Amino acid sequence: xxxxxxxxxxxxxxxxxxxxxxxxxxxxxxxxxxxxxxxxxxxxxxxxxxxxxxxxxxxxxxxxxxxxxxxxxxxxxxxxxxxxxxxxxxxxxxxxxxxxxxxxxxxxxxxxxxxxxxxxxxxxxxxxxxxxxxxxxxxxxxxxxxxxxxxxxxxxxxxxxxxxxxxxxxxxxxxxxxxxxxxxxxxxxxxxxxxxxxxxxxxxxxxxxxxxxxxxxxxxxxxxxxxxxxxxxxxxxxxxxxxxxxxxxxxxxxxxxxxxxx
Numbered sequence: 075x076x077x078x079x080x081x082x083x084x085x086x087x088x089x090x091x092x093x094x095x096x097x098x099x100x101x102x103x104x105x106x107x108x109x110x111x112x113x114x115x116x117x118x119x120x121x122x123x124x125x126x127x128x129x130x131x132x133x134x135x136x137x138x139x140x141x142x143x144x145x146x147x148x149x150x151x152x153x154x155x156x157x158x159x160x161x162x163x164x165x166x167x168x169x170x171x172x173x174x175x176x177x178x179x180x181x182x183x184x185x186x187x188x189x190x191x192x193x194x195x196x197x198x199x200x201x202x203x204x205x206x207x208x209x210x211x212x213x214x215x216x217x218x219x220x221x222x223x224x225x226x227x228x229x230x231x232x233x234x235x236x237x238x239x240x241x242x243x244x245x246x247x248x249x250x251x252x253x254x255x256x257x258x259x260x261x262x263x264x265x266x267x268x269x270x271x272x273x274x275x276x277x278x279x280x281x282x283x284x285x286x287x288x289x290x291x292x293x294x295x296x297x298x299x300x301x302x303x304x305x306x307x308x309x310x311x312x313x314x315x316x317x318x319x320x321x322x323x324x325x326x327x328x329x330x331x332x333x334x335x336x
Contacts, residue, residue: 124183125154126149126152126185128184128185129187130185130187131143131186131187131189132188133188136171137169137191142169142187142189148185162177163175166187166189170213171208171212172191173191173192174189174190175188176188192208192212193208194207195207195240195243195251196226196243197217197224198227198230199226199227199228203216205217206221207240209241209244211236225243225255227256227258228256228257229258230259231259238267238283239257239286242286242287243287246287249294250290250293253273253293254271254273257269258270265282267284268280268282269282275297276302277297277300278307278308279293279307279310280307280308280310281310281311289310289311290310293308296308296310300316305318305319307319
């Protein structure tokens with residue numbers, strides 16, 4: 075039978091003491107590290123080091139980045155971990171051009187503001203200037219250059235008629251709205267909402283403000299059957315039809331619907 079190795083307890087005791095001392099030291103070092111990390115976090119949170127240092131703005135076209143950042147107030151000694159996002163987003167959305175704003179943290183001291191804007195559906199021409207009209211009916215600041223991305227409305231003196239047409243324009247498909255260049259208010263005795271449109275495809279259209287979007291829905295199909303070389307007016311009211319220019323001059327063609335129909 076093999077002899078069992080006997081360890082002298084007097085030799086073992088120093089080893090046990092050393093192991094215990096090492097465990098104690100490791101535990102103490104861990105506590106010290108955690109303590110200083112907590113102190114560092116407290117100092118960081120209470121110091122300007124934790125304030126927002128940079129703000130980026132995405133998605134804005136009409137609203138300037140400067141105005142968005144100013145409305146947010148994020149660069150006014152705001153702590154990164156106390157942004158109060160909902161209140162700040164509400165202040166940004168007070169801008170009539172902005173439909174929604176979302177504030178996000180992107181780093182230890184950086185944030186981003188993502189913007190969604192209301193669509194510009196037309197420009198009102200007044201006093202040699204162009205006023206952007208939003209799909210909400212609100213107006214933005216005037217611009218002097220000729221806009222290209224939306225129809226230009228002219229000769230509208232009634233605010234209610236302007237708003238009604240803006241609402242109708244916001245309902246149009248892109249296929250139709252992109253073909254409209256100018257819209258002129260051309261009222262007649264029994265139709266105060268009569269309008270004349272000059273299209274980018276060369277046609278002239280006569281319609282009315284009431285239910286304008288639904289009346290224009292079939293426009294692409296209607297003009298696809300017409301000869302673009304023949305001048306005339308496309309009547310987009312109850313029953314669409316084309317009236318050649320020579321018929322307009324000679325009065326040979328009768329309208330396909332009652333003039334006052336709207």
